[in-house]
Amino acid sequence: MMIFVTVCGAIVFGLLGFGLWQQGEGWKRQGEIPKDWVEAIEPKPVLKGEPGFHAAVTWQKTMGVVAWFFAALCILSVIFQLLEML
Numbered sequence: 614m615m616i617f618v619t620v621c622g623a624i625v626f627g628l629l630g631f632g633l634w635q636q637g638e639g640w641k642r643q644g645e646i647p648k649d650w651v652e653a654i655e656p657k658p659v660l661k662g663e664p665g666f667h668a669a670v671t672w673q674k675t676m677g678v679v680a681w682f683f684a685a686l687c688i689l690s691v692i693f694q695l696l697e698m699l
């Protein structure tokens with residue numbers, strides 16, 4: 614049962630990482646961060662070339678990589694659990 618839960622965790626973290634990475638790539642490709650993602654009193658889209666654009670895209674991709682790291686830890690956990698059962 615624990616292996617199943619760990620595999621599900623790996624899938625969730627993997628999909629989360631993929632979604633975050635794709636979102637960062639989408640912002641980079643479109644050249645703007647939508648105003649829904651901007652925290653300000655009066656939010657407006659952040660355009661490519663404005664201060665903070667590159668940092669926000671990099672941060673989004675970094676969070677995707679961190680989620681993939683947790684997915685990899687889940688996979689390692691499954692491998693160790695299977696090796697212990699042999």
